[in-house]
Amino acid sequence: MHEIGTSKRPDWSLAVVIGAGGLGTAVARRLGQQHRLLVVDIDKDRADGVAHRLRDEGADAEPVQCDITRPESVQELAEEVGRRGGFAALAHVAGLSPSAADFESIVRVNLTGAALVTRALLPFAAPGAAAILISSLAAHTVTPSAAVEAVLRDPHEAGTASRLKEALDAEQRTSAMAYHLSKYGLLSLCRREAAAWGARGARIVSLSPGLIATPMGAFEFEHSPVKRELYARTPLAREGTMIEIAGVVAFLASDQASFISGTDLLVDGGLAGTLRAD
Ligand SMILES: NC(=O)c1ccc[n+]([C@@H]2O[C@H](COP(=O)([O-])OP(=O)(O)OC[C@H]3O[C@@H](n4cnc5c(N)ncnc54)[C@H](O)[C@@H]3O)[C@@H](O)[C@H]2O)c1
Structure with missing residues (x-):
């Protein structure tokens, strides 16, 4: 069963990590301590590179290329997960930041992509499995209208971004609003x-x-004065680290979180509470 000279762990359950960027890599590294890993990204070289690096560190990691905005591509990913016996943890980390993309791309990747992935992978969830979707503080600082809420109720369709635009006033059709609403x-x-x-x-x-x-966060600091104001108001007076977020993902994926579902966990150094207290 075990192959000599490899780090293969056929006895471990599978964790699927979507997004092999900065945070995705930290999450994969942490989940790879107790799971076999599928490292998934639209960028094949990036997925290959991260899986290779983690294998060098002793993890059982394999790369998969997948564009989460394309239903056929997501279906292929689900079939791959099925061939590997299903999954115990799904960490959906991939996302586009407001300064990096336009309204449509942000909604398509951050929201429609996540909706397609969770729907396609659900049939392969092992009993006790957990899906953890990386949202953002931004989700807690927006109050959508009823028309926007109605669109957000059905985020699987390719037309979600344009329907969302139609439900917004012209001046609200910004990348920043797309980010807030996709995370909400x-x-x-x-x-x-x-x-x-x-x-x-x-x-x-x-x-x-x-x-x-x-x-990604550093890039946003360069392009968003609002982000500097938020930094100044964070009660813990610093940024969080990727290691801290990866630790919380591991907790949410573990049996210690076995009664936590259908809810959100803010990991923001107290910032949202401070903003709400204004
Ligand atoms: N840094 C922060 O301060 C902060 C705060 C809150 C939330 N977040 C969230 O954390 C996540 C940031 O992750 P990161 O640091 O790894 O970002 P990153 O930009 O380093 O990586 C994002 C990854 O997603 C991949 N991706 C993009 N489109 C894709 C698609 N269609 N299909 C598959 N993969 C795709 C990219 O290739 C990239 O590897 C995002 O969801 C972001 O919104 C970050």
Whole structure:
């Protein structure tokens, strides 16, 4: 069963990590301490590179290329997960930041992508499995209208981004708003899907990081004065680290979190509470 000279762990359950960027790599590294890993990214070289690096460190990691915005590609990923006996943990980390993309791309990747992935992988969730969707503090600082809420209720369709645009006033159709609403949509998705996951004995939760020191986060600091103001107001007076977020993902994926589903966990150094107290 075990292959001599490799780090293969056929006795371990599978963790699927979507997004092999900064935070995705930290999450994969942490989950790889107790799981076989599928490292998934649209960028094949990036997925290959991260899986290779983690294998060098002793993890049982394999890369998979997948574009989470394309249903056929997500279906192929689900079939791959099925061939590997299903999964115990799904960490959905992939996301586009406001300064990196336009309105449509942000909604497509951050929300429609997550909706497609969770729907396609649910049939392969082992009993006790958990899906953890990386949302953001941004989800907690927006109050969508009823028309926007209605669109967010059905985020699987390719047309979600354009329907969302139509539900917004012209001046609201910004990348920043797309980011806020896509992350808000993940919280609603978890609440709505918890019953379906529960029917399989599985859980689905979102995790909302505040300001985290990642390459993506540093890029946002350069392009967003608002982010500097938020930094100044964070009660713990620093950014969080990727290691801290990876630790919370590991907790949410573990049996210690076995009664946590359909909800969101803020990991933001107290920032959202401070903003709400204003
Ligand atoms: N840094 C922060 O302060 C902060 C705060 C809150 C939330 N977040 C969230 O954390 C996550 C950041 O992760 P990161 O640091 O790994 O970001 P990153 O930009 O380093 O990586 C994102 C990865 O997603 C992949 N990706 C993009 N489109 C894809 C697609 N269609 N299909 C598959 N993969 C795709 C990219 O290739 C990239 O590897 C995002 O979801 C972000 O919104 C970050």
